[in-house]
Amino acid sequence: MCxxxxxxxxxxxxATSDEVRAxxxxxxxxxxxxxxxxxxxxxxxxxxxxxxxxxxxxLLDHLTTSAPPKDRETEAAKARxxxxxxxxxx
Numbered sequence: 001m002c003x004x005x006x007x008x009x010x011x012x013x014x015a016t017s018d019e020v021r022a023x024x025x026x027x028x029x030x031x032x033x034x035x036x037x038x039x040x041x042x043x044x045x046x047x048x049x050x051x052x053x054x055x056x057x058x059l060l061d062h063l064t065t066s067a068p069p070k071d072r073e074t075e076a077a078k079a080r081x082x083x084x085x086x087x088x089x090x
Contacts, residue, residue: 008020010069011075016051017057023051023053024053027052032048
């Protein structure tokens with residue numbers, strides 16, 4: 001999976017529509033192999049992003065879990081600690 005796509009399920013507060021769209025955009029970029037589509041492909045690219053975002057939001061709205069919601073700041077701190085251990089001091 002693309003490292004830029006982050007988990008969106010089971011966070012408090014819930015994922016925003018901007019986060020869902022950003023994940024959809026990353027997915028479509030990865031699948032199409034293009035970060036900036038040509039003018040001829042722009043409409044298809046934008047339509048794909050919209051459809052993937054819609055499907056993602058639908059999925060997030062219907063997933064259930066018994067686990068307590070994760071805290072965004074705590075998860076971000078864990079990610080920074082993993083990056084520090086992996087890449088060393090900046």
